[in-house]
Amino acid sequence: MLSHGCNNLIRKDIKALAAYHVPDSSGMIKLDAMENPFPLPDKLKASWLKRLGEVGLNRYPDADMHNLRKKIAAKDGLSADQLLLGNGSDEIIQMLLMAADAGACVSPAPTFVMYDLISRWLKRPVSTVPLEADFSLDSDKFLQLCAREKASIAFLACPNNPTGNMWSESSIRRIATGFRGLLIIDEAYLPFADRTHTDMIAPNVLILRTYSKLGWAGLRLGYLLGDVKTISELNKVRLPYNINSLTQASADFFLDHFDLFEKQAKEICGERERVGKALSAIDGIELFPSQANFLLLRIKNSDEVFEQLKQRNILIKNMNSHGGLLKNCLRITIGSREENGALLSALKEILA
Ligand SMILES: Cc1ncc(COP(=O)(O)O)c(C=O)c1O
Structure with a gap:
């Protein structure tokens, strides 16, 4: 059998890369990945599952x-x-x-x-x-x-x-x-x-x-x-x-059933405005305008704020390590009203 030095199997530049990292979020309020926070309504879920049952997986x-x-x-x-x-x-x-x-x-x-x-x-x-x-x-x-x-x-x-x-x-x-x-x-x-x-x-x-x-x-x-x-x-x-x-x-x-998801997007935009106003009112937070389902803010000691949120089971995205304009920046996905409420309370507590 030919023996390859395992060093030669993979391109050097690939070996120098880091794999795309997705943090473990089990049991946490997940505000890190711009997902929609709403579960499917039960009736819609039942019709969807029925539809999936008709799919022939053998083909x-x-x-x-x-x-x-x-x-x-x-x-x-x-x-x-x-x-x-x-x-x-x-x-x-x-x-x-x-x-x-x-x-x-x-x-x-x-x-x-x-x-x-x-x-x-x-x-x-x-x-x-x-x-x-x-x-x-x-x-x-x-x-x-x-x-x-x-x-x-x-x-x-x-x-x-x-x-x-x-x-x-x-x-x-x-x-x-x-x-x-x-x-x-x-x-x-x-x-x-x-x-x-x-x-x-x-x-x-x-x-x-x-x-x-x-x-x-x-x-x-x-x-x-x-x-x-x-x-x-x-x-x-x-x-x-x-x-x-x-x-x-x-x-x-x-x-x-597209209107349901469009309605949810509108609700998220409403929450974005509400959360944005509340964040802007907190001393030490610089908030940037957003037309997406997340907000970017700058704050002193962003690493520590991120860790403290994590300890309270709230996962957001820490952008600080990217440096440059993102130094001390945190990205927060807009969640449900309850999740956003938990985030705001936690932030106020951490920054008090
Ligand atoms: C600007 C932009 N484009 C594309 C994507 C990728 O989306 P997906 O691969 O889930 O369709 C993302 C995900 O965060 C994004 O922010």
Whole structure:
């Protein structure tokens, strides 16, 4: 038998990476991952389970998913051929980075980590434009960096994660018309935001969405909207059967009950305003505007505040180790009214 030194089995740059870490949250109030806090109503749950019982697990899933794509695309007045489905929008980010022409991937900093991480997996150079102190984006700087780095792909999360803000429509439009590579406008937080960018779709401009934040994080379903030709090219790097049968059946079912999830999103926006006001009134907290289902705040001794919340069984996301603009920042997902109440009481107690 040939003996490989185990040092040679895996690429050096992969060995240097850390795996994506998801902290253990059992038994905790979970305000760290932008999930919807509401359980399914019992009656709806019973009909959904009945529907799942009709799925034949002995067969591969529907590979083409024409009807599901048609149903989703119709909500934006688009056709099935303008939509690509992914196992979460993470998988679509991976497809985009696999298929885009050679060249750098450009994004603002800070932003959603997977643009950078997946680029590195695929040995694609990455380059970032630092956001301004108020988290605004300078579109001239962005376009200049894209030109200098010969970027072939760029991501703009609108609203941005982890900052929560929405960049001005004029700066997004300037980038959409000025950049020649693939531009992905990531609308993961659209259910909580006040505008979409679907009117900017062009052969090189695509809109990325997910159902994770709306309430179906466990299904892992995201989609990309774009020009028919670009979508059909990207579809070539989609793994066969990437959306499992249970997810397909569930999405088809829940799309018929979409108003419930939209109502919940509105409720979360209301809670975001209430929690935001209460946090702003606490001495020592600097709160940033958000159009997402989370709030970012800056506070002295963020590590200690994070740990003390954890001791009280409340899990949020500590952004401090990212440094730069995120130094001393904490990201808090908006939960149910009770969960938010527990968070506010705990924070007041810790900071008293
Ligand atoms: C901006 C943004 N895009 C995409 C995703 C990935 O979502 P999913 O893979 O669950 O669809 C996230 C998740 O946090 C996000 O914040």
